[in-house]
Amino acid sequence: MQKIGKHVARHQYLHICLRPELDETDQRLIEAAARQASVTPGDHFNVIKLAEDRRSLTLLDYPGFFEEAFPILRRYWTVDLKTEQHRFRTYEDSNNPPILHRKELLLPKIHESFSQYAELTKSAEDIGLFDDPNRIGFLRAWEALLQQKGFRVVGHDLVPVGNAEETLQAECVRPPNGETVARHLTALTRYGLSAPMQTLARFGYLDGSKTIFDYGCGKGGDLETLRENNLMVWGWDPYYAPENEKRSAHIVNLGFVINVIENFEERIQALVGAYELADQLLVVSAMIANQEAMKGKPYGDGVLTSRNTFQKYFTQSELSHFLAETLGEEPVAVAPGVFYVFKDKDAEQRFMYNRFAHRRPSSLRIRRSAREHRPRAQVDRVQEKYAKHGELLEPLWQLWLQLGRKPERSEVDLLSITQGLGSLPAALRLIASYKGEGAEALLEDARKKRIDDLRVYFAQLQFERRKVYRHLDPSLKNDIKTFFGSLKDAMLEGQQLLFDLSQAEKINLACQQAAEHGLGWLDESHSLQLHTSLVEQLPPVLRSYVSCGTLLYGDISSADLIKIHIRSGKLTLMKFDDFVGKALPRMLERVKINLRTQKLDFFDYGELYTPPYLYLKSRFINEEFPHFGEQQAFDEKLETLNLFDFSEHGPEVDVFDAQLEARRYQVNGFELERSRTIPNIDAACGQFLTYRDLIECGETQTASRMQNFPTQPATYTALLDLAAELLDPIIDYFGMIKLTFGFCSPALAKNIKGRIAPKLDQHAAHERNRLGKPICDRKGAAVDFVIEDEDMVEVSKWIAENLRFDRMYVYGVNQPLHLSFSDAPKAQITLMTPDKKGVRLIPKTVGLESYLEADS
Structure with a gap:
C-alpha cells in the first residue's frame, strides 16, 4: 500500500485528486468499483476508502469537502471486490451524519489549501478536540464537544466563544x-x-x-x-x-x-x-x-x-x-x-394512531435559510415580532410539523393566539415568514409522513377487523378530510397497503430503501434486521408489516431487535441483557411471529441454553443511537482482527471468549483492549511456538541460563502479535524455523558480546529502563531466525510480498533474518552488505517494490 492519503486502522482515505498517484492496480480497482456501483468520480463521490487487503472499496461523497472545515458525509457506496456486490447508504435525512477530520491528509501537499487545513487540524489538536477520536465522528457529538470546549467554527478557523450566544430561536424553543x-x-x-x-x-x-x-x-x-x-x-x-x-x-x-x-x-x-x-x-x-x-x-x-x-x-x-x-x-x-x-373510545383511537405514527424530531436541521434574501428591515420586523410571541409561535410550529397540515382552530389555544396575534392564519403566516423557504421542505416532508402514518393506521384497523368507530376523534376527522377527502377513501388507502404486504418484491424493495437510509442491516432478499426504535421510520409497507405481525405480541419497544423476514411472512423479536450499554450484548429471549397464522413461538435463553452474543451491533442501529460512534469503532476493530467469521451468527460464546483471550484481547465497555496480565511462559504464543521459545533462544541466554523474562504485559502482547502475524504464516509455508535471537532484557543485553543496538532493534519490545522510559521507542517485538535448506533472501522476498511487517534486515542467503512487527508496520527493508574490505556491514534501506523486482 502506498503511503499517500490518510491511514486509519487498515484503511487508506484519499481525495480523488490523489488518484493519479496510486499504482495502476489500485486505479483499476477504483474504476471497477465505480462501474459496479454505477457512479462517476466528481459527480457522485469525491473521496475513496481502500481496505488494506483490497477486499473492499468505499466511494464517499462529501459535497462540502473544500467549503466546510469538517465536511459532512452525504452518501457512500461500499463495493465488495471479491463478490462484486455493493451497499449504498445515504445520510441526506439524518440529523447526525458522519463528519471528516484532518482532511488535508487526503490531499497532495502541494494543494493550495493544504496549509490552511493543516493549521485548522493543529488548532483542533491544541484544544484537545481529537483526544478521543472514537467519539467525534458524528455531527452531534462534535458540536457538543465544540460547545464544551468553548469554541465555534468560522470558515476554516476555530474561534473562542466569549459569551453565551443563544440565538433568538433557541430562546423561544420549548422541548416537546x-x-x-x-x-x-x-x-x-x-x-x-x-x-x-x-x-x-x-x-x-x-x-x-x-x-x-x-x-x-x-x-x-x-x-x-x-x-x-x-x-x-x-x-x-x-x-x-x-x-x-x-x-x-x-x-x-x-x-x-x-x-x-x-x-x-x-x-x-x-x-x-x-x-x-x-x-x-x-x-x-x-x-x-x-x-x-x-x-x-x-x-x-x-x-x-x-x-x-x-x-x-x-x-x-x-x-x-x-x-x-x-x-x-x-x-x-x-x-x-x-x-x-x-x-374511552376517543382515547383508544388516539392511542391506536399514535402507536404507528412516525415520531418526528422536535427540530430539524435546515441546511440553508432564505431569510437572508428578504430586505433587512423586513427581517428585523419579523424577528422582533417572533421574539415577542415566541412562546406561542414555537409550539404552534411544532404542532404544524406534527400534524403535517395547518392546525385547525379547535386544535390550538385560540384565545391566546387571537389576543396576541389577531388570528390563527396571521400566526401561521408569521411562522412561515420567520422560518423562511426552508420550512416548505420541512412541511412537505411532514405532510407525507402524516399521510403514511394514517395509511398504516387504517391498514391496521382492517387487519384487526375492528369496526369503524361511530364517533371519530376530531383531530382524526380533520386528517381524513385534509389528506383523503373521505373516510371511505382513507380505508381504501389502508386496504391497498394491506394488499402490498403479500407482495414479496414490494417488501424486498422497501427493505432495500430502509437499509440505504441507515435503518437496519439487509441480508439480501432474505431479511432486514434493526433496532425496534427505528421501526417508526420505516417505509409504510414495512411499518404495516410489523404492526400486523405484532398484533398479539404488543408493543415492540419491549424488545431490542426486530428481524423482518422478507419472503416467509415472519417476524423475529429479540431481547438482550443490556443492548444500549454493552458492545456485545447477550440474547435473553427470542420470539418468532408468523404473520399469516398469528402464532407466537417463545424461546428463552438461560440455564439450558447459553445466551449468545450479538456481534457487529452497529449494523442494526444508526448514527442517532446512543454510543453509536464507540460501537462502530469497536466493531471495526473486531473485524480487523480477522479472527472470527461473522458471515452467519458468529462464533459460540465460549469459542469467541477463548480465542479473544488467546490473542490477549479483552472487552472493556466499548473498548477492545490488550490484556494487562502476564501469561505463563510456557503458554502458547501463536500456533506453533510458546513464549519460552521466543525468550530463551539467544546464544548468550542459552549459555548463561540467566533470567530473561519480560516485566511488561505489553511485551508479551507484542511477542504474541509477532508470532501470529509473521512467524505462524512463515512456519506454515516453509516449515519450522530456528530462532537465533529473540527477546532481550536489559540484563541480557549487558552480557551479549558484539555490536547490538537495544534502542533500535526492537528485541527489548516494550521493556523500560531504570528511569521508566521505553528502551526502544519503536516498541513492537523482533526475532532473528533461519530456515534450514532455504535461501533466506528468497524467504525475505516471500515475506515482503505476502505479510505485514515493521522492519526486516537481510544479511545474506545463509544468514539469519531479522524481522519485527509493531502496531504500525512500516514495511522497511534494510540490506546489510559488507564493505569493500569485508570487515563492516553497511546498512542500505530499499523500497518494497524495488526489492521485490531486484535479482537476488
Whole structure:
C-alpha cells in the first residue's frame, strides 16, 4: 500500500485528486468499483476508502469537502471486490451524519489549501478536540464537544466563544412534551417500575395528567415510585392494604393479579371490578406461558408452586380472548402479557394512531435559510415580532410539523393566539415568514409522513377487523378530510397497503430503501434486521408489516431487535441483557411471529441454553443511537482482527471468549483492549511456538541460563502479535524455523558480546529502563531466525510480498533474518552488505517494490 492519503486502522482515505498517484492496480480497482456501483468520480463521490487487503472499496461523497472545515458525509457506496456486490447508504435525512477530520491528509501537499487545513487540524489538536477520536465522528457529538470546549467554527478557523450566544430561536424553543416526559420517565424505570407501569411510561400516560389506581398493589412499590414523582396514585390490596378505598381513576392497573387467583369466578370478579373503576383505561397483565413455565403441581387450570402459591400461565391469545369475552371489549396488546382495555373510545383511537405514527424530531436541521434574501428591515420586523410571541409561535410550529397540515382552530389555544396575534392564519403566516423557504421542505416532508402514518393506521384497523368507530376523534376527522377527502377513501388507502404486504418484491424493495437510509442491516432478499426504535421510520409497507405481525405480541419497544423476514411472512423479536450499554450484548429471549397464522413461538435463553452474543451491533442501529460512534469503532476493530467469521451468527460464546483471550484481547465497555496480565511462559504464543521459545533462544541466554523474562504485559502482547502475524504464516509455508535471537532484557543485553543496538532493534519490545522510559521507542517485538535448506533472501522476498511487517534486515542467503512487527508496520527493508574490505556491514534501506523486482 502506498503511503499517500490518510491511514486509519487498515484503511487508506484519499481525495480523488490523489488518484493519479496510486499504482495502476489500485486505479483499476477504483474504476471497477465505480462501474459496479454505477457512479462517476466528481459527480457522485469525491473521496475513496481502500481496505488494506483490497477486499473492499468505499466511494464517499462529501459535497462540502473544500467549503466546510469538517465536511459532512452525504452518501457512500461500499463495493465488495471479491463478490462484486455493493451497499449504498445515504445520510441526506439524518440529523447526525458522519463528519471528516484532518482532511488535508487526503490531499497532495502541494494543494493550495493544504496549509490552511493543516493549521485548522493543529488548532483542533491544541484544544484537545481529537483526544478521543472514537467519539467525534458524528455531527452531534462534535458540536457538543465544540460547545464544551468553548469554541465555534468560522470558515476554516476555530474561534473562542466569549459569551453565551443563544440565538433568538433557541430562546423561544420549548422541548416537546414527549422529550420532557421521556427524561422524567426514564428515571422512573430505573427505580424498578413493574412491566405494565413501564408501558404506561413509554406511551406518555405518566405525565401527571392522569389519576392512577393500582388494583392489587401488593407491597406498593409502584405507588411509592410514582408518588415520589408527584403523580396522583392510589392502591388497594386484599392482603397488604385491605383498609384502602377502592376508587375510580383515569387509569386502573390490574397487574399480575388474575394469574394468582385459583378460583375462576373470583378471577372474573377481580377483572370486572377493576374495569368498573376505570374511567378511560384498564391495564391488565398476567404471566405468559413458555418452555420454563408450568413448574409445579397441576391444580385447576394452573399449578401450585413449591411455596404453595397458585399460578395460571396464559398464552397471549388466551389472555386476549379471556379479556374480550369477560369485558365485551376488544383488548389491545402492548407487550407480552400486557393488554390495554379502553373505555374511552376517543382515547383508544388516539392511542391506536399514535402507536404507528412516525415520531418526528422536535427540530430539524435546515441546511440553508432564505431569510437572508428578504430586505433587512423586513427581517428585523419579523424577528422582533417572533421574539415577542415566541412562546406561542414555537409550539404552534411544532404542532404544524406534527400534524403535517395547518392546525385547525379547535386544535390550538385560540384565545391566546387571537389576543396576541389577531388570528390563527396571521400566526401561521408569521411562522412561515420567520422560518423562511426552508420550512416548505420541512412541511412537505411532514405532510407525507402524516399521510403514511394514517395509511398504516387504517391498514391496521382492517387487519384487526375492528369496526369503524361511530364517533371519530376530531383531530382524526380533520386528517381524513385534509389528506383523503373521505373516510371511505382513507380505508381504501389502508386496504391497498394491506394488499402490498403479500407482495414479496414490494417488501424486498422497501427493505432495500430502509437499509440505504441507515435503518437496519439487509441480508439480501432474505431479511432486514434493526433496532425496534427505528421501526417508526420505516417505509409504510414495512411499518404495516410489523404492526400486523405484532398484533398479539404488543408493543415492540419491549424488545431490542426486530428481524423482518422478507419472503416467509415472519417476524423475529429479540431481547438482550443490556443492548444500549454493552458492545456485545447477550440474547435473553427470542420470539418468532408468523404473520399469516398469528402464532407466537417463545424461546428463552438461560440455564439450558447459553445466551449468545450479538456481534457487529452497529449494523442494526444508526448514527442517532446512543454510543453509536464507540460501537462502530469497536466493531471495526473486531473485524480487523480477522479472527472470527461473522458471515452467519458468529462464533459460540465460549469459542469467541477463548480465542479473544488467546490473542490477549479483552472487552472493556466499548473498548477492545490488550490484556494487562502476564501469561505463563510456557503458554502458547501463536500456533506453533510458546513464549519460552521466543525468550530463551539467544546464544548468550542459552549459555548463561540467566533470567530473561519480560516485566511488561505489553511485551508479551507484542511477542504474541509477532508470532501470529509473521512467524505462524512463515512456519506454515516453509516449515519450522530456528530462532537465533529473540527477546532481550536489559540484563541480557549487558552480557551479549558484539555490536547490538537495544534502542533500535526492537528485541527489548516494550521493556523500560531504570528511569521508566521505553528502551526502544519503536516498541513492537523482533526475532532473528533461519530456515534450514532455504535461501533466506528468497524467504525475505516471500515475506515482503505476502505479510505485514515493521522492519526486516537481510544479511545474506545463509544468514539469519531479522524481522519485527509493531502496531504500525512500516514495511522497511534494510540490506546489510559488507564493505569493500569485508570487515563492516553497511546498512542500505530499499523500497518494497524495488526489492521485490531486484535479482537476488
